[in-house]
Amino acid sequence: MRTTLIGMDTETAYETPVTLLGLGDMGTALARAWLAAGRPLTVWNRTPEKAGPLVEEGARVAATQAEAVASTDGPVILCLLDDASVDEVLDGVDLNGKDVVNLTTSTPAQARQRARWAEKRGARFLDGGIMAVPPMIGHPETGGYVLYSGDLALFERHRELLEVPAGAKFVGEDPGHAALHDIALLSAMTGMFAGITHAFALMDQEKDLDRSRFAALLAEWLGAMAGSAHGIAAQLASGDYTEGVTSNLAMMTAANDTFLVTAEDQSVDPRLLTPYMELMSRRVAQGHGDEGLAGMVSLLRIE
Incomplete structure (x- = not known):
């Protein structure tokens, strides 16, 4: 956000100041992005020496977290170790009237509690x-x-500032939804990494194979398959889990034995695949072999 002061003969614009608490690797990267964009920046960290290089780039270092928060009328950005660190760092600090943006990793429940705490x-x-x-x-x-x-109004007020370090995507007025999206996306990534690990394990005994060439094929294939997320979303929304299905669960489950036999032949432990295969088999056994993958979501719900 750019603020403009209008005088009799001149008009002066200055960038909204930022306060950043926490200078780990991510906090330092955020600080450098705002400094490079010309944003006035005040920083604080438990170990003050981490701020040294940033001072040379134009940052102001506050002696205490209370001083940092009180130093400007701009947003207070938190990039700390964990949710408990937020309590420790801001214990007794006056936050009245402040705009607090918490970039500290947390769970959805912790984010909702933090919103009530801030209010x-x-x-x-x-x-x-x-x-x-x-x-x-x-x-x-x-x-x-x-x-x-x-707070959507708060997001819009500081959108320009927030878009300096990286793209900014608003995902809902429920304070827990950013953390929920974060963990959901990372969970999908974790599953993908498990598949990649298994794939390279299958190749590991074949000394004459080019790993780099296989990696290119693997990345291309995973990219092509990622679009299936749209189909699953559509099925979950409609409630029709057979909608648009080309390879149903019965077909996919029948092929699982080939995966397992190949793993055994290649001396590879299939443990990264078998939990998912067991879910597929359970859904088929329930009489849903004509469905796609969306129906398995219900099997993961804890009643």
Whole structure:
């Protein structure tokens, strides 16, 4: 956000100041992005020496967290170790009238509790989930972004500022939705990494295979299959789990034995695949072999 002061003969514009608490790898990357964009920045960290290089780039270092929060009328950005650290760092700090943006990793429940905590202390609150690693911050071409949820008016007020380090995506006024999206996306990524690990394990005994060439095929294939998420979403929305199905659960389950036999032949433990295969078999046994994958979502719900 740019603020303009209008005088009799001149018009002066200055960038909204930012306060950042926490200078780990991610916090430092955020700080450098705002400094590079010309944003006035005040920083605080438990170990002050981490702020040294940022001072040379234009940052102001506060002696205490209370001083940092009180130093500007801009948003207070939190990028700390965990949710408990937020309590420790801001214990006794006056937040009345402040805009607090929490980029500390948390659960959806913790984010909702933090929103209530901020409201009780007279602060406006926005929660964020960073979908990037530090080297991606400040480099929009890498595709990194931050998910935000909570106070929509607060998000719109600071959207320009928040888009400096990475893309900014608002995902709902429920304060827990940024954390929920964050964990859901990372869970999908974890499953993908499990599949990649299994795939390379299958190849590991074949010494004459080019791993780099296989990696290119693997990345291309996974990219092509990622679009299936849209079909699953459509089926979950409609309640018709057979909609648009080309390879149903019965067909896929029948092929699982081939995967398992190949793993045994290649001396590979199938443990990264078998839990998912067991869910598929259970759904087929329930009489849903004509469905796609969407119906298995219900098998993961804990009643």
